[in-house]
Amino acid sequence: MHIIINLQPLLTPLTGIGHYTRELTLALLAQPPEAGVTVEGITGRKREPLSLDHPLLQTQSGASIGASERDSPAWQLARRYLRNPLTRKLYRWMCTQRLQLTVGQQDALYWEPNYILLPWRGRSVVTVHDLSHERYPAFHPQERVRFFSQHLPESLARATRINVVSQFTADELQALHGIDPKRIDIVPPAVSSRFFVAPEGQQPQQLRHRYQLPERFLLSVGTLEPRKNLVNVLEAFAALPLKEQADSPLLLVGMQGWGEQTYSQRVQHAFQRGTIRRLGYVPSDDLPGLYALAAGFVYVSLYEGFGMPVVEAMAAGTPVLTANTTATTEVAAGAALEVSPHDVDAIREGLHRLVADSHDQRIKAGVTRAREFTWEASAERLLGSFTQALHSA
Incomplete structure (x- = not known):
């Protein structure tokens, strides 16, 4: 199983989605060799094989761009870059070009940990953390609501399987998007x-x-x-x-x-x-x-x-x-x-x-x-979801 992960959530100081992406990526990399799991990461800058010592996966993730302090000029630049609609569109295009290099590899699967799939014709799993932009649009910048409203339905339709972090979010997907619960897997975050x-x-x-x-x-x-x-x-x-x-x-x-x-x-x-x-x-x-x-x-x-x-x-x-x-x-x-x-x-x-x-x-x-929430258990659930995606009709 060859897994390709969009690492964008690791490029700024880590909030919930960033920690989720980092910890599950580390858990995937810790799988024994006999499991046959290989992992690559993509950013707008490059695509590369991942290892446990990759800079973006260290405790202070994002330190390579100075993100350990919220007032870092480099962090402020990255934050503006990824939030601006035009530059984010360019970033997504660059990531897509790197992602498409794997088209045709039979055991390749793309995992998007942050809601919106990049264009990809292979098997994919997308993680949806919540639907607050639909329930409470006033709680988000208008541009974010527009972006999610435009891209999330299509992302949900294209994904081979959909991961959520709680039963509550699974219920929200069914209520707001009519998603078949058989397509949904619960992969919660965990406590270090x-x-x-x-x-x-x-x-x-x-x-x-x-x-x-x-x-x-x-x-x-x-x-x-x-x-x-x-x-x-x-x-x-x-x-x-x-x-x-x-x-x-x-x-x-x-x-x-x-x-x-x-x-x-x-x-x-x-x-x-x-x-x-x-x-x-x-x-x-x-x-x-x-x-x-x-x-x-x-x-x-x-x-x-x-x-x-x-x-x-x-x-x-x-x-x-x-x-x-x-x-x-x-x-x-x-x-x-x-x-x-x-x-x-x-x-x-x-x-x-x-x-x-x-x-x-x-x-x-x-x-x-x-103690019920461990990254090992969550990684097992994630791999189970990946396996189902690769073997689905």
């Missing part, structure tokens, strides 16, 4: 083993010093964009008694996404007091320690196809407050506090419980749930 290891030695103190962490704090991780529901979450936090805010400030980790957020005066005062604080983009190596040091984790998104930070926080032994809708309730499986993402009062009460209640049983259940 490093999230289960408590910080030790000098690391906790180094993290506290590096990010000026208070003794006790709540943590939120995710790109700062409308879908993450930060307006409601911050409004709910700012409505807590001042002592509760001061005792457990809310720290926001994540790159600035699209769209300007408008906050109430109460929330702005919390920013000024420092009871709400932005840490910005954090290197992935620091995330396990930040999760573990947090008194609680807050992730009350309006829409998620999976919600990876929920599982990462549970793996680190941190109690979680999340939404009782879309995929996060499926992923948490009863191991987290759940509230309506639309109800500010409910979120405020959830935040209060997060800092006031005892969570021993919830933490234990969260760690157990998180």
